[in-house]
Structure formats: structure tokens, C-alpha cells
């Protein structure tokens with residue numbers, strides 16, 4: 596029995612160690628690589644709202660079309676906005692790191708692997724975490740990245756949230772954000788969160804495009820191993836039948 600438990604622990608170890616890093620008090624993005632419609636909406640949001648500054652330089656437009664079930668025509672229509680960009684190009688933009696440094700005070704990082712590195716929940720919380728702060732260069736701060744150099748580029752959708760503080764042992768602790776009615780954007784807060792989930796879902800897919808396939812294959816392998824276990828057990832019984 597002890598041997599069995601040891602083997603089980605060793606077998607599960609890599610999975611535990613490789614699980615996406617979490618930690619911090621992040622909201623749950625609840626990503627689903629099989630939800631193609633959510634991924635399509637996320638791709639559109641990324642192309643429209645993020646690519647002016649950020650790249651996903653390890654991903655090709657054509658691959659997105661293939662994985663998300665979009666024809667080349669649809670990809671060109673909804674995701675590509677610059678005349679020189681072709682369907683088989685990677686998702687880059689014309690902004691250099693020096694330009695970004697000069698304009699924003701920090702380079703806008705390439706987002707291809709962000710969700711893999713930091714986990715989708717951090718990304719989701721970051722996108723929901725902008726709030727008004729008049730002392731900052733762009734008039735906003737962020738609950739995840741304090742002193743953020745990124746403007747709140749989704750203000751037209753979300754509106755401008757105010758910080759929400761709570762007293763804790765005499766200290767003022769930032770616990771979240773809330774959009775006052777007079778600063779509302781074009782969508783409700785629930786709609787905004789749903790859109791940010793789509794965007795996070797898309798960037799999580801970009802960070803590991805084979806995830807959906809890997810999960811599908813994983814289930815098949817488990818089913819195969821289970822059937823094999825039964826066969827192996829029956830065989831063992833057959834072989835040892837005459838020995839006992």
C-alpha cells in the first residue's frame with residue numbers, strides 16, 4: 596500500500612509542479628479553451644483594443660483562423676487592420692520599444708506568453724483592476740500593477756471606476772473598484788467582465804494553442820489506460836491461475 600501511495604504521488608508530481616502559477620488574491624477567469632465563440636470574441640477585442648501597443652509576436656493570424664473555425668476572409672475582415680499585413684504574418688505592430696518607453700514610460704510587453712507565465716487569473720484581474728487616480732500620468736492606477744504605465748484603454752466600455760477602500764487595523768486597504776453611475780461606459784459591469792473573460796480566454800489560448808487538443812487527447816489516453824488496466828489484470832489472473 597505504501598509503495599502504491601508513493602508511486603501515485605510521484606505520478607502526480609509533475610502535474611502539480613507544472614500547474615499554472617496562481618497566488619495573490621485574483622478573480623477567477625474561468626477560462627475554457629473549448630469555447631470557440633468566446634475565443635473569437637476575445638480575438639476581436641485583442642485586435643481592436645490591444646494591438647496598437649501590444650504584440651503577440653509568436654502567433655500567426657492564419658493559425659487563429661484554423662483553430663477558432665474562421666475562414667481566411669473573416670480573419671482579414673475582423674482581425675487585420677493594416678494594409679501591409681498578410682494572413683500568414685505574425686501578430687506584430689509598428690511600435691518600437693523605444694517609442695513605448697518614451698510615450699508611456701514603460702514598454703508594452705509582448706502578450707504571447709503572458710497568461711502562461713502569470714496565469715489567466717492575474718490577467719483577468721488586471722483588466723478589471725483599473726481605477727481613477729489623478730496622481731498618475733494617465734489618471735489611472737491598477738489593483739494588480741501599482742503605478743501602472745498603461746492607460747485605461749477600455750474606459751469607453753467600462754467607464755471610469757473609483758477605488759474602494761476598507762479600514763483594516765487603522766490602515767486603508769484597497770479592496771476593489773466600483774464604477775459610479777455618472778462615470779459609466781457603454782456596457783454594464785457584468786457585460787464588461789464577460790468581455791474581459793473572452794479576452795483573457797483568447798490570450799490564454801494564444802499562450803498555449805494546443806491546450807484544447809492536449810486536454811482532448813489526455814482524456815483519450817486515460818480511457819485507453821483504464822481499458823489496458825482491465826486487460827492487464829485479466830491476463831495476470833489467467834497467468835497466475837495455475838500457480839496458486
Ligand code: HEC
Pocket residue numbers: 640641644645646647648649695699700701702703704706709718721722740742743744745746748749794
Ligand atoms: C496605449 C498603449 C496600450 C494599449 C492600447 C494597451 N496596453 Fe497594455 N500596457 C501598455 C504599457 C505601456 C504597459 C506597461 C505597463 C507597466 O509596466 O507599468 C502595459 C502592460 C500590460 C500588461 C502587463 C501587466 C503586468 O503584469 O505588468 C498586460 C497584461 C496588458 N498591458 C494587457 C493589455 C491588454 C489585454 C490590452 C487590450 C485591452 C492592452 N494591454 C492595451 C500599453 C498599452
